[in-house]
Amino acid sequence: MIRLQQVHRIFEVGDQKVHALNDVSLDIKCSEYIAMMGPSGSGKSTLLNILGLLDQPTSGEYILDGQDVTALSDQAQAEMRRDKIGFVFQFFHLVPRLSATENIALPMVLAGVPVAERKVRVSRILDAVGLTDRAHHRPDQLSGGQRQRVAIARATVMEPAVILADEPTGNLDSASGKDVLDILERLNDNDITLIVVTHNLDIAKRARRRLHMVDGRIDSDTTTGKRT
Amino acid sequence: MMAADILGFALKSLRGYSLRTGLMLLAMAIGVAAVVVLTSLGEGARRFVVAEFASLGTHLLIVLPGRSETTGGPPLLLGETPRDLTIDDAMALNRSRAVRRVAPIVVGSAAVSYRRRDRESIIVGSTREFLDVRHLTMAQGRFLPKIDPRRASPVCVLGAKIRQELFGADKALGEWVRLGDRRFRVIGVLASEGRTIGIDVEEIVVVPVASALSLFDTASLFRILVEARTREAIPLAQKDIIDIVRSRHDGEDDITVITQDALLSTFDNVLHALTLTVAGIAAISLAVAGILIMNVMLVAVSQRTAEIGLLKALGASGRCILILFVTEAGALSLIGAVLGLVIGRMGGWIIGRFYPALPIGTPWWAIVGALAVALGTGLLFSMLPARRAARLDPAQALSRR
Numbered sequence: 001m002i003r004l005q006q007v008h009r010i011f012e013v014g015d016q017k018v019h020a021l022n023d024v025s026l027d028i029k030c031s032e033y034i035a036m037m038g039p040s041g042s043g044k045s046t047l048l049n050i051l052g053l054l055d056q057p058t059s060g061e062y063i064l065d066g067q068d069v070t071a072l073s074d075q076a077q078a079e080m081r082r083d084k085i086g087f088v089f090q091f092f093h094l095v096p097r098l099s100a101t102e103n104i105a106l107p108m109v110l111a112g113v114p115v116a117e118r119k120v121r122v123s124r125i126l127d128a129v130g131l132t133d134r135a136h137h138r139p140d141q142l143s144g145g146q147r148q149r150v151a152i153a154r155a156t157v158m159e160p161a162v163i164l165a166d167e168p169t170g171n172l173d174s175a176s177g178k179d180v181l182d183i184l185e186r187l188n189d190n191d192i193t194l195i196v197v198t199h200n201l202d203i204a205k206r207a208r209r210r211l212h213m214v215d216g217r218i219d220s221d222t223t224t225g226k227r228t
Numbered sequence: 229m230m231a232a233d234i235l236g237f238a239l240k241s242l243r244g245y246s247l248r249t250g251l252m253l254l255a256m257a258i259g260v261a262a263v264v265v266l267t268s269l270g271e272g273a274r275r276f277v278v279a280e281f282a283s284l285g286t287h288l289l290i291v292l293p294g295r296s297e298t299t300g301g302p303p304l305l306l307g308e309t310p311r312d313l314t315i316d317d318a319m320a321l322n323r324s325r326a327v328r329r330v331a332p333i334v335v336g337s338a339a340v341s342y343r344r345r346d347r348e349s350i351i352v353g354s355t356r357e358f359l360d361v362r363h364l365t366m367a368q369g370r371f372l373p374k375i376d377p378r379r380a381s382p383v384c385v386l387g388a389k390i391r392q393e394l395f396g397a398d399k400a401l402g403e404w405v406r407l408g409d410r411r412f413r414v415i416g417v418l419a420s421e422g423r424t425i426g427i428d429v430e431e432i433v434v435v436p437v438a439s440a441l442s443l444f445d446t447a448s449l450f451r452i453l454v455e456a457r458t459r460e461a462i463p464l465a466q467k468d469i470i471d472i473v474r475s476r477h478d479g480e481d482d483i484t485v486i487t488q489d490a491l492l493s494t495f496d497n498v499l500h501a502l503t504l505t506v507a508g509i510a511a512i513s514l515a516v517a518g519i520l521i522m523n524v525m526l527v528a529v530s531q532r533t534a535e536i537g538l539l540k541a542l543g544a545s546g547r548c549i550l551i552l553f554v555t556e557a558g559a560l561s562l563i564g565a566v567l568g569l570v571i572g573r574m575g576g577w578i579i580g581r582f583y584p585a586l587p588i589g590t591p592w593w594a595i596v597g598a599l600a601v602a603l604g605t606g607l608l609f610s611m612l613p614a615r616r617a618a619r620l621d622p623a624q625a626l627s628r629r
Contacts, residue, residue, distance in 0.1 A: 049623040054541060075545045082543020093538045093626065097244035107542045109233045154542070 001161065001193065002028035007060030009046050009216075020046040021057070022216035030161070031191040035204035038213035044197050045166060047213070051195065052085050052164045053077045060073040065161070082111055086155030086192075088184070090167035094139040094146045094154075100146075101126070101135045104153045111158065125153045127196065129183055144177025152183055169203060181206065238556040245528070248342055249560065252524055256564025256606070257571055259514035260598045264572025267536075267594035269579070270503025271559040272628050273589040277499060281492045287328075287459055288361070288488040291321075291452040291469060295482050311477050312448035315377050315437060320476060321454060324468035326461040330582055331357040331453040334376065334440040340433055342394040349390055350432045353408060353440020361453045364429060368426045369401045369416030372436055380439040384412040388420040389430035407433065408443055462487055507594055517564070518605025521557055525613035529553070529620075536617050537625025546618035553614035554607060559607025572598075 009021035013175060020043045028034065037043045037058075050062065051057035053069060068187060090220050094103045101122050108118045126132045129149040139147055155163055165184060169177030181203065188194040196206055212220040242249045318332035334353035339346050341507040352358070359371045370383055384405065391400050391414075400414050412435060420430050441447060456465040466485050473483050529536070536549055544552075573590065580588040 003568075029378050045627070052327075052541065054626070055621075055624040075547065077600070078540065078545035078548070081541060087541045089626065093534060093541075095535055096539070097240060106539075109230055109237070110543050110548065112230050112233070158543075 001030045001065060002026070003061075003063040004050075004057075005061040005063075006090040007050065007062065009050060010058045011041070019216050021050070024060075024216070024218055025212075026218065028193060028195070032193050032209055033185070033188045033207045034193075034195045034196065034209045034211060036211045036213065037199070037201075037204050037208035038211075038219070043216040044211075044213045048164050048166055048195070048197055051162070052087060053081050068176040070083045081207060082107060084161045086152075086158070086160040088148070088151050088155050088163060088165040088168045090170040090179045091224075092139070092144075092151045092171075094147055094150060099136045099138055100131060100142065100150045100153075103139070103150055104157055106154060107158045108212050118170065121157055122153075125157055129153045135150075140189060143176070144172050145179055148172060148176070148180045148184065152180065156187060156192070160192065162195065163187060165194070165196045167197055167199070169198070171201070177203075206225065229544075229551075234551060234555050235559065237552060238559050239531075241390050241556060248524060248528070252521060252560050252566040253567060255517040255559050255569035256602055259517040260508070260565045260568025260602050261572035261575060262513050262568075263507055263510040263594060263598040263601075264569060264590055265274065265575045265579070266506040267503055268572070268576040269586075270499065270506050271594075272580075272586040272588040274496065274499035274503060275589060276585065277495050277532040278492065279587065280487060281495065281577045287456040287462060287505055288454060289454040289465055289469065290464065290488075290491070291454060291473075292484040292485045292486065293448060293451070293482070295484055296308065306457040306462060307370065311480065311482050313473075313483060314447060314449065317473055317476055318449060318452045319377060321452065321469055321535065324465060325474060326465035326468055327454055328455055328457045329357045329361050331355055331361045331455075332449045333438050333451050334444065334446070336440065336444040338443065339406075339408045340390060342403065346406075347393055349387075349392070349527070351440060351443065352432050352434045353443070354434060355437055358453070361455050362429075365419040367417045367419040367615045369414070371416055372434065373415075375436065377437050379436070379440055381436045382412045382414045382439065383436065385416040385418060385434040386414055386430045386461055387428075388431045389392050389417050389428075390433055390453070391417045405433075407435065410439075410443060412434050412439070450554050455575050457565075463491070493529060503591070507597070511597075513603055514598070516602045517602070518561075518609040521560060521606050522609035522612060525553065525610050526616070528556075529613045529617045532617075533620065533625045536620050537622040540618045540620070540622035541626065549620075550614045550618040554610050555608030557606045557614070558603060561602045562599075564606075567604035568602070569595065570600070 004024055004026040007021055007024045008019070010126055011018040011020055024047065038044045038049065046055065050057055052190065056070060061068060063201065065084065069077065072080065095106065098106070104122050104125060105118045108121065123132070130154060131146060131149055131153070134142060134146055139150070142150065168180055168184065172180060182193055184196070186204070196203065196207065204210055209221070209223045211218055255487065256280065269509070291313065315332055318330050321327055321330045331354050336351050337348055338351050340349045354372070355377050356372050356374045366617060367388060372383065375381060386394070386400065394400070395403070400417060403414050404411050405414060418429055418593065454465060454469060456462045456592065466487060469485050470481065470483070474481055539549060576588045
């Protein structure tokens with residue numbers, strides 16, 4: 001489903017070139033559960049950004065769902081992100097002036113989904129993440145765990161094929177962190193591909209496949225039989 | 229994205245930053261209100277002048293001594309000083325069939341005194357015809373008697389304000405007042421009429437034309453007011469006046485005849501141009517408001533970097549972000565403009581209360597123009613910030629925290 005071939009990403013910082021990704025090739029099949037690990041600056045965020053079409057590889061090929069996406073226009077890439085990819089961020093990135101419901105509906109607003117259908121989908125998804133009673137609260141009225149659940153609801157409302165989570169529990173206490181992971185893993189059980197970037201070994205151990213990155217390369221790629 | 233959603237999103241983010249939005253609305257509103265108020269004043273002045281001229285009667289011709297030409301050229305060696313325009317010249321104009329009334333006019337200023345009170349006043353020397361030509365009415369007594377204009381007579385008619393200042397509550401009719409070094413008997417008082425062009429009739433003293441000539445020791449009239457029989461007779465009257473005076477002045481064209489219509493359209497044009505100029509100056513404040521919008525939108529873009537990155541991650545294209553920001557600026561300028569329109573109209577109304585004589589009215593082109601310029605500058609100046617937002621790199625925008 002996802003195929004990266006000899007992907008390089010070079011940043012120019014001042015007159016220095018930083019090789020953030022160095023010849024990365026990667027195959028990810030449908031409904032995989034992958035944890036990406038590695039020290040800061042190892043290129044895991046860059047890889048995630050490229051997988052999420054937020055960044056372009058300097059060279060190499062990225063094929064998503066059988067389509068070479070590096071050649072697509074800005075508009076087509078935006079539609080890809082909207083329809084196929086869900087993002088979950090460490091700092092939630094909720095729009096502060098919008099209520100939980102409105103935040104969740106945002107991707108559907110961008111996609112032009114009719115209002116009636118939006119309501120149905122939002123209420124179904126609020127129920128799934130257990131936030132029905134918080135529907136009209138603004139982010140500043142929600143706890144960290146609740147905010148991340150809103151963010152996950154937003155990431156899944158368009159029923160994407162992949163969820164990219166960048167340190168989804170990094171800003172949460174362990175109890176709400178566990179809730180959030182449970183929700184993400186439940187989505188994975190429903191055949192959504194889940195890619196989680198984390199520093200936390202305990203979290204990484206829950207994934208069936210673990211990528212370890214060092215200096216812009218994939219250092220190790222191990223697959224265990226099933227989730228523990 | 230659906231249009232209603234775009235608008236809703238823009239309005240919500242405007243509400244989200246209420247202080248910023250409020251200040252921008254204020255700037256836009258002030259700009260539009262300035263345009264509306266200033267053009268209303270200009271338009272009011274124009275209507276005022278037009279109405280004043282109309283009240284003088286549209287069949288009016290004004291005869292001035294001296295030839296005024298718009299073409300340049302060296303001054304003539306002979307006949308440089310125009311011949312005096314005399315009472316006899318004025319009387320001779322009655323020969324034309326196109327002329328109904330003729331009122332010779334001498335204007336000067338002199339001290340008017342009654343007992344121990346005195347003041348400086350404008351003295352108008354004329355004939356009985358003056359009353360009808362200028363459409364004046366009497367408050368008390370009679371106007372100047374119907375006598376031979378060449379004869380002086382020691383009688384005068386006071387303007388309402390002069391009467392009030394000299395006599396207060398006392399009876400004025402029949403009393404003797406001193407004009408300069410002569411004495412005149414008051415035979416009438418003019419009704420207060422408000423202003424008419426040039427002279428405030430409340431502050432004049434009218435005396436027979438021959439008396440005024442001798443009072444100011446001159447033989448030349450200031451001008452002659454001529455009323456044509458009908459509107460259609462004006463060109464004929466003009467031609468007759470020129471012919472009659474030329475024959476009396478040894479074949480020289482040394483007078484100028486202005487028709488009311490020509491004067492009216494000149495004033496109309498001048499004041500219209502003035503209104504446009506004032507509107508243009510006010511429009512500068514709109515441009516300033518536009519630049520302010522750009523400034524604030526730029527700040528908004530850097531403030532909302534993370535949000536823009538998020539929108540991109542959720543599937544907004546660069547074009548979509550552009551539309552969102554431009555819509556925001558457009559909504560801002562439109563709301564500000566409408567607000568300014570309301571404030572401007574209110575301002576006009578308040579000015580109208582204080583100066584009821586001024587027929588305040590906002591011309592439609594000023595309203596349309598102000599709205600268009602407001603919206604135009606808002607959209608134009610938001611393009612730069614909106615494009616900056618559209619081009620934002622989402623990965624970097626999201627990583628900034």
